[in-house]
Amino acid sequence: MGLNRRSVLRGASLMAGFAALPFELRQAMAQDASARPFSYEALIARAQAAAGEAYKPAYQPRPDVVQKLDYEAWGKILFKTDRAPFSGQPGVQEPAGYPLEFFHLGQYFTKRVKMNLVLDGKSVEVPYDPNLFDMPADSPARQLPPDSGFAGFRFQEWHTSEDWRHQDWIAFLGASYFRAIGAAGQYGLSARGIVVNAALADKPEEFPDFTEFYIEEQSDPEAPVTVCALLDGPSVTGAYRFRIRRGLDRTKGIVMEIESQIFLRQDIERLGLMPMTSMFWYSEYGRDRMRDWRPEVHDSDGLEIWTGTGERLWRPLNNPTTIKVSSFLDENPHGFGLLQRDRNFDHYQDGVFYDRRPCLWIEPLEPLGRGSVQLLEIPTEDEIHDNIGAFWVPEGKAAKGNSYRLHYKLHWLNTEPYPAENIAQTVATRMGYGGEPGKTRPENQYRIAVEFDRPSVMTQIPYGVFPKVNVTTSAGRIIRTLAEPVPNGNVWRALFDVEITPDLFTELRLFLELDGKPLTETWTYQFSRDLEVFNE
Incomplete structure (x- = not known):
């Protein structure tokens, strides 16, 4: 777990508008017949219907070309910020909010993800266009077909902020991964839509994908941004609605309210809900702490659980020599999260600012029932791999035909949002x-x-x-x-x-x-x- 990171519109007028940018989005959508009504409930119905059908892998354009877009080549492909929807730039005047930028396909992000904008209750797909990106003249990306699509997206800071062109605050990229900066303005650990069969001896882990996103218009920096997503994988389908609150006071971090409906195509041996993934190499203890000059290297240093009975548990993380899974049985926990408690720069001595990495806390908004918080620890010999996972596993068999409804919050902060006041x-x-x-x-x-x-x-x-x-x-x-x-x-x-x-x-x-x-x-x-x- 965690070691993996990651049609075209037929209306000619809207195609030209998106491809060229500038354009007036609402007017273009009103004139284009391909704009369709959209609702989260309809997305749930699509996910449920897909669970009864055979899985069809996501489209991967020209794998031979995409594999040439390694980390270095992919990093040279940059979205043109002046062409970002919601940026309020000349010709992109309506609406304006948190500017939206798209990620290009690459060696680690090979599958097309459809991007749709939602205004006035209608959605329209944003077609891929290489002219939306700055890329070297000799980039392999120039060999990709016109239906290649995007790999993911990110939001920049509010369009009136001085730093919006170079400061993003949330990103969805690769399989069902997404992450946000915390109150200290630093990325760190990631969340996922779902975990399927992680750390099993007899079968590989599945990595379902967010295959479609629906991103709604914005008008108020203090109001949540709404993003819906369709999940698809060999054993599971799902629909997700994210209400993501950023705000202009960046010290408050980021809070996401998430609703999801999950449907199983096949039996799943280990179904992980509300998962998060992080990196722990070594701390003030650990088997590898003499292999590197830095005192500590980790995105998170422990798992905290607020049990259904009110007990607070703290589990320091390990970098084990073999894969370890720990299970904490519980009923209706109040919350759990992977935290970075050590905020002392001197304990890391690293300019990548491990001391600023966010904590991620999960707050169930509806009772979870009986199950377990499971902690997955995988050996690593470097900081480049996410080797830690934590997720909720519901009691009972995760059988074909089962469905799960979730409603929870993710808090990306400097500490847990509800610390106990009477204990150390x-x-x-x-x-x-x-x-x-x-x-x-x-x-x-x-x-x-x-x-x-x-x-x-x-x-x-x-x-x-x-x-x-x-x-x-x-x-x-x-x-x-x-x-x-x-x-x-x-x-x-x-x-x-x-x-x-x-x-x-x-x-x-x-x-x-x-x-x-x-x-x-x-x-x-x-x-x-x-x-x-x-x-x-």
């Missing part, structure tokens, strides 16, 4: 060998230190009082525990030694408590010797 959060996880300094280190004993911080909680601990370390292990045994304040700060550290044989792994759970009440969220971790820094 995990801010660091550290690991090493156990035992005592100056003595022979016992075999198979490992020390883990977990640090918690929230001034409103931790500063209320009376001087001379030490919280209890409540820690359990599913295998092996806990040898000793200790709680101590970290000097020069509000942080408290919980330490413990765990004894475990090299051939075992254990699920660890820990929190600090005082007078029988939890002071912190519950830290959870899947520990084994081969996962961490103990490889010889």
